[in-house]
Every structure is written in structure tokens, then in C-alpha cells.
Amino acid sequence: MDGSSISEMSSILAMQGFAGISLFSVLLLMALGLAIIFGQMGVINMAHGEFMAVGAYTTYLCSHLVVTYMPGFQSYYFFFAVAAAFGVAFGIGYLVELGLIRFLYKRPLDTLLATWGLSLIMQQILRSTFGAREVSPTLPEWLLGSMHLTETIEIPINGLMVMGLTVFVTLGVFLLLHRSRWGLRVRATVQNRAMSGAVGINTGQVDRVTFALGCGIAGIAGAAFTTIASTGPTSGSQYIVDTFLVVVFGGAGSLLGTVASAFAIGETQSILEFFLNGSMAKVITLLAIVGILMMRPEGLVVSKVRR
């Protein structure tokens, strides 16, 4: 092999590695919301994917409105769309917690089934409102195209943006949960609900806001997702199992574990995709996760709190 194919190989590996980081950031965004809801509260939300779809559709609506009424705004609307996606998903999550989830805290398996039913309902509502075909928002121009790092390595800009958004959201969640007053209340409620109530924390309100926050982050994930693929009513359900596996593999209750597991899974799948075809790569990655989970059910990062 001469020098040029070695450098080709390394640039292919670099691009594949970058694709892995891209996949990692998408997985992490989706898993962050679920890590808060499942990890902190112990609630299984099978409708998490649908909240992501809600965020994506909100972005689509925003883009549609901007294109129709304010064409000059088109380059800047994206960040407002992300904020709107967060807001809408947050609101719907708040209502869902109020109406459904708070009756089911002691029964995790039943929450699973009830939220699956909720996901069916949300899917059908999205399908009836937006149609069964996939839609895509018109992305601003600076988001399209790719950047040339070197002569042979090309990085798509939307991948960079998703990564940037992920870093921002992860830092935000971490700061919120571990450095803010509200985060203190959440952690107290999760560790000892009775005492927290006795000390004066409104545990019901804390639960509601935590659940809504998790759903809001799913909305942001959906908005980020629109830059990568088009959205249909069933887009949410395609990634729900992967998201759960990321959270469970990382160790429910640990944000760091979620980050680590998303990274491991994203990179493994991308690199395997280079050597095998797409479906076999996914199968082997999933088998590896399930196998490791069978041997170490607590996940990668074990929480040291005795429950």
C-alpha cells in the first residue's frame, strides 16, 4: 500500500469517527430527557419518542410560518424554533404528568403500558394533523453544506450544529441538576420523598416540572433531528428502544453514565458500519449491549446511593 491509500484510510476512519460522534450526540440528546425521567424519577415513558416528534413538528411549523410570513427572517429562525420546540414539549409533558403519570408512580410496569397507549394516541393525533407523509422544515442556508477540515476530510455542518447543541444542553442539564436550587429539590425528592415533603418541598410540583423538563429536552432533540432526517408520525417510535438501552446501559440515575454509554454505542455502531453492512452493525451493537447488560445489569456507572 502506498502513502495515499493509508491517508485515505485514515481520513475514512476520521469521517466514520465523526459520524460516530454525530450519532453519539443524537443518541445523547434523546437519552438525556429519558435519563432525567427514568433515571431520576423511575418513570418509564414509552411516549418519549413522540415528544421528540412533537419537537420536530413544531420546528416544521415554525419554518412554515417564517417562510410564509417573514421570509427575511429565514436565516435566524432556527434558534427560536428550538426554543419553541422545548416550550411546546414542556407544556404537553406537564399536562401528561398532571393527567396520567402521577397516578402510576408506584407501578412501573403499568406506567410502561399506559405511556405506550399514550404514544399510540399521540402518533395518531400527529398523523391526523400533519398527514402520514414525512415532512421537513426548510433549513437556513448556513446549516447546509459541509466544512473541509483537510483535503480529504469533509464534515457536514449540521452534524457540527447538533454536536454543539448537545454540548450546550448537557452542560445546561448538569448545571441545573447539580448547581441550582431547583436541582437540589429534585434530588432531594428522588432520594427521600417523605422527608422532602416534611421539609417543605412541594414534591408534586417538583415531579411535574422534572417530567416536563425531560419531555422538553426530547423536544429539543426532535428539533435537532430535523436537520438530519425528515419527520413522520412514526419517527418517534423508531428510536425509543435505542434510547432506553442507552439510559439503562449507562446506569439509570447517572448523567455521566448516559454520556459514556451514548458515546460507546455511537462509536461502536459507526465503526462497525464501515466494516459490515448497516443492519448487521446494528444487530451486533445491540447484541453487545444486551450481553453486557446481562452480565452487569446495573450499567456502566453505578449510583452509590442505597435505595
Add this chain to the structure above:
Amino acid sequence: MTFSMQKLFGGRSGWVSIALLAVVILVVFPLAFDLFRLNLIGKYLTYAFVAIGLVTLWGYGGVLSLGQGVFFGLGGYAMAMFLKLEASDPESTKIQSTPGIPDFMDWNQITALPWFWEPFHSFTFTLLAILVLPALFAYFIGAAMFKRRVGGVYFAIITQAIALILTILIIGQQGYTGGANGMTDLKTLHGWDIRTDSAKYILYFLTGSVLISVIAGLRWMLSTKFGRLLLAMRDREDRVRFSGYDVANFKIFMFCVAAIISAIGGALFTLQVGFMSPSFVGIVPSIEMVIFTAVGGRMSLVGAVYGALLVNAGKTVFSESFPELWLLLMGGLFIAVVMFFPNGLAGLYEKHAAKLKTLAQRVLTRRAPTAPPPTSATVSTLAPEKSAASASGSRSAKRKGRVLTTEGSR
């Protein structure tokens, strides 16, 4: 006869409910419906196999498996492979570039039968594969999970992951498994054409009878000490463990039994419908099978069958007339079952049947009964199918004055 009536099969009321189900499936349906609808009902009955497996696994054992479609698919694909090989004899596949192998292999430029297809030429092996392969698979998964005390939600998510893995594998390896289309064009079983009308009738009765015998067998199993242990494990697992029982082994056994029953259902499904595809293996059908059990009553074998029939009938009726409404209804059904009637229709029946019966008695005899009727009474844990209150409750009420209730804790 007294012993078997009182202890085995859930008592006299248990016999009655099984007999009623047998009459409905084997007599009423064939007389009331034409062949097309009877075939549909036969299909629903194969789903009922999975539902009754879930009753023992989830209702009695407390283990929720969201991947029963995997075992349904294993049984179905085993039968489909046998039928497909039979339909791909060199005679009828003359026009292929490689005659003698299934058509989808030909499309994918595979020139020789893969090694794992070879044994499926034999019917005995296929039958063994339907019974043994899912059990082995379930044993492997169960041992890895239950020995490490992985339970509840984690187990459910991992079974979902396994269903996803199998689906992706089947769809991705199109050359070996037929891909997303599945295995179609299945014609004869040992020379007997399964597409004729008489064959469909025979297969329907076969499915119905096998279902009833499996239900009777499961009833017997649940009426022994094993059934009591399952209930105890569901409610307080650590106490059972402290009493010296190996909880993991019981759960693994139950998981294997549910797997075998689902596989039998899958094989009968392939025979009745004439094809098998990965759309019956994945996450969505597996969760649908859980909803059949939940609607019918997760503590009731007979109820699960009615649940499967009802939900599927509703699906067919509504998808034809109001397709948009159906998903909303099904989602709403999930939520309603979980929140308002966790023991399904059987639970509702139990709660109100006793009251209705005594009310009917009072109206018919027009005098107050001599003993105060128990308000809600299920006499034994072994027969939650029908309330035995009217039969034995009044006797024991005279003796004790109050009947202990073991109505579902969930």
C-alpha cells in the same frame, strides 16, 4: 371426582368456564360464521396462545415480557421453513436459475441451500424445533437475567431489545429469511394442501382443540403448589427466597413454558394464514399481545382468550370503517385498562358476578337468603376465573361469617 372438582382445574366453576369456552370455540363459532370469518377467528386464537402464556408469566408470575413476539416468530418461522422447502421442490421451481431452493434465495443470488435450512426437510425435526428452540432461547435469556435478579422494568426493556434485534436480523438477512416480505406461497404440508376449504376447517378445529387442552394443562399446573409459589413470588419475592426456594429457576421455567406455548401459536398461525413475516415478531405486535392479556384479564386464562378475540375483532371492524379512530381507541384502551380495570374483563366479571347472582337469586325466589351473602368473595387463589361465592360461599359464610378475599393486589 370431588377432589378434581374442588382442587384441580380451579374447582367446579373452573370446569364450567373451560367447558363454556370449548362450546363457544368448537360449536358456536363454526355454526355462526362463514369460512372467511372463521379463518380470521382461527388467526385470533393463535394470538390467544401468546396471551395465555403471558397470563401465567405476567399475571401469576409478575414478569412482564414485551418480547413474546420473538417466540411466536420462532415457532412460525420454523413451520414456514418446512412448508417453504416443501413448496420449493425442483419440480415447481423449474423457472428459477437454481431450482430446488426457495424463491427469495434465488432473487438474492444464493445458489445453494444454507446449512441451517437443511434439517427442516424433516417434519419431525420441525416439530422438535418448534418446541425446543424457543425453550432453549428462553432458557438462555432467562438464566442470564433471572439469576442476576434482573426483574421488572429492566427485563421488559431487554425483551424489547431482543425483539428489535430479531426483527432487524430477519429483515436484514433477506437472502436467508425472506426479509421484510417474509416467507410466502406456502402450499402443502406433507402433500396435504393447506389452502383448501376443508383444510381450513380442519386447521381451525385443530387450533381450537389444542388451545383448550393447553388451557386445561396450564390450569392444572397453576392449581398445584407451583401456582401458589408463582403468586407468592409475584407478591413478595424475597420472602419466597428466604423460605428456601430458588426463585430464579421457577421464573426461568415459567418463561420457557410461555415461550413454548407462544411458539405453538406461531406454528398454527403459519398453517392457517399461509405465510410468516417479521411484522409479527417485533416490538409492536409483542406489546399488542400484552394488551390482549390485559384486556381479557391477566389473572384469567379463559379471559385472555376472550380478550384476544375481542381486541382483534375490534381491530378488524374499526380499521375497516374508522382507520383513524382505531389507534386512538387502542391507546385509550391501554390507558383505561391500566388505570381503571387492571384485572381486565375477567376481573370486572368477578367483582360484579357475585352481586348479580345473589340479586338474581333474590328476585327469583322472592325471599331473603338465610346467610348474608359475602360482598366480594373469591374463595381460592386457584380459581379467579369465576367467583365460587354462590356455590361454596354461603356454606362457609354460615360457618365463618366472613370469606377471605384474595382479589388481585394489582
